[in-house]
Amino acid sequence: MxxxxxxxxxxxxxxxxxxxxxxxxxxxxxxxxxxxxxxPPPQAIAQISKFLSQPNNHKYQAVEGIAALRSRIAQKLQTENGMDVSAQNIVVTAGSNMGFLNAILAITDPGDDVILQAPYYFNHEMAIAIASCRAIVVPTDEHHQLQCDRIRQAITEKTRAIVTISPNNPTGAVYSEADLRTVNQLCQQHHLYHISDETYEYFTYGVPHVSPGSPSGSGNHTISLFSLSKAYGFASWRIGYMVVPAHLLESIQKIQDTNVICPAVISQYAALGALEAGKxxxxxxxxxxxxxxxxxxxxxxxxxxxxxxxxxxxxxxxxxxxxxxxxxxxxxxxxxxxxxxxxxxxxxxxxxxxxxxxxxxxxxxxxxxxxxxxxxxxxxxxxx
The missing domain is CATH 3.90.1150.10 (Aspartate Aminotransferase, domain 1)
Incomplete structure (x- = not known):
């Protein structure tokens, strides 16, 4: 066969x-x-009884995530990340990997290019290949920091997005605010998307974390990915979320409805409790x-x-x-x-x-x- x-x-x-x-x-x-x-924090476990107390929770819920969780995420993004976004631009996903695949499928056609930094996170490269696209790999420097000039040189008419991960997997590097903003500006100038994976946002040691989606005007071309898996001990609960431009929401809803319909609702309730415990x-x-x-x-x-x-x-x-x-x-x-x-x-x-x-x-x-x-x-x- x-x-x-x-x-x-x-x-x-x-x-x-x-x-x-x-x-x-x-x-x-x-x-x-x-x-x-x-x-996970005790508040996450406590939410399970609330989930069980409502029989309707055993049915499908909103593709983009339950309203209470999306609202709580919007508050967190504004307070901690400096991102003034509406809950309408937030999609809860079954982990950050799903968010990345959602993004790639929503913005590319077969044969398109997506720029990754080397070394890259292997699941990102795999998702690009599964979408019949091509990963264009740009090396980082000897300290695993971005080389913005080389990223600029890698952009062609087939490029659809530039991906950054900060703090980084697998290197542990944290990219500077200046470099992340340069990448964001490149994306704006060339009509590309900046896919920013911020799974490890809380894991920094003596340096700040910067969200590329925070500057005014960046929301139209920035796709920000977050996860509860690491910071809240939530790996098997499979809850992440993405912040997307409004014009991509319909496409991402189609993808997510086909793939998972909605993230596990019991896990979304637990996520509410985790965010209640907070940073x-x-x-x-x-x-x-x-x-x-x-x-x-x-x-x-x-x-x-x-x-x-x-x-x-x-x-x-x-x-x-x-x-x-x-x-x-x-x-x-x-x-x-x-x-x-x-x-x-x-x-x-x-x-x-x-x-x-x-x-x-x-x-x-x-x-x-x-x-x-x-x-x-x-x-x-x-x-x-």
Whole structure:
């Protein structure tokens, strides 16, 4: 039987591949998947009884999300992100990945181009390929910061959008306000969309987070993506949201109605409770992650002679550059099989040359972090 040709060019998701290797080697400490260790706030769980108390909630609800949640999100965006948007421009999604795929399907036709920054988030590249479009990859600099001149040079008549992720996955870099505004201005000048993924907005260490959709006049060409998965310990609840120009709402409603009809309503109620707990709940937890971050960074300094770690002031990732002739996937396999520690290979993020490894520390307590990084360092020393 025939299969779709476009799917042959879509890379396999790496996390399940590494997850299977971990299962084959019990006791492995995972520094791979980007999740946090803490649960949702109590206010989120408390909302479940409210959901259950209304029989109508077991029926389909609005495609774009329940009104109470969209209104609460609009308040949050105004207070925390400086984005003066109407609830009418907010679409609740089943996670930020759905938001990105919604956006790509709404703004592109087969054969169009979308500009990504290298290293990129692999699910973004996969979504572009699934839409029969082409990812135009622009490298970031040695500190994984945007190179706006190179982005400008990559724009052609086929370009439909420029994508930024700040704080960044997989590098942990936080882009400057000046660079993000330059990208936004490029999009305005060339009639493109700026897709801004802000999943890790709360995870910054000593630097501010900037929302490209906040300046006046940017709302007509900026698509902003957010998620509760990381900051609120909400990964399996699958709730994110997107802020979109009004002229895209009809297209996105068509896409979402076809794909999921509406995000799980029980999860939307839980999201209401999470936003009621608010940023203060997240900040307390992120302070503990920041302590783990410092430990990991200090330990990695012991192998600086053959492993470089560019500055990473956001998210909960470090992207290591290891001096070895082995491929990143070969190193990942050896670390799991021989040292009991898992990381992700840079190849899945578009880094085909050199050996890059993404280390995630958000899910680790202090003791596990020390143990995991110790295994990582011992394994890399042996490989080197």
């Amino acid at each position: 025939r299969q779709a040709l476009r799917m042959q060019s879509v890379q396999l998701p790496m996390i399940p591949i590494v997850g299977e290797l971990i299962r084959q080697h019990p006791g492995t400490i995972s520094l791979g998947q980007g999740v946090v260790s803490y649960p 203060a709940y997240c900040q307390e937890k992120i302070a503990a992650i920041a302590e783990v971050r410092d430990i990991v960074l200090q330990e990695l300094s012991s192998i600086s002679q053959f492993c470089t770690v560019p500055p990473a002031h956001g998210a909960f990732y470090f992207l290591l550059n290891v001096q070895t002739d082995l491929s990143s996937m070969e190193v990942v396999e050896r670390l799991i099989c021989e040292d009991g520690v898992a990381v992700l290979p840079g190849s899945t993020f578009g880094l085909e040359t050199g050996c890059y490894l993404r280390v995630a520390y958000g899910a680790l307590d202090r003791d596990t972090a020390i143990a995991g990084v110790g295994r990582l360092i011992r394994g890399l020393k042996r490989i080197f």
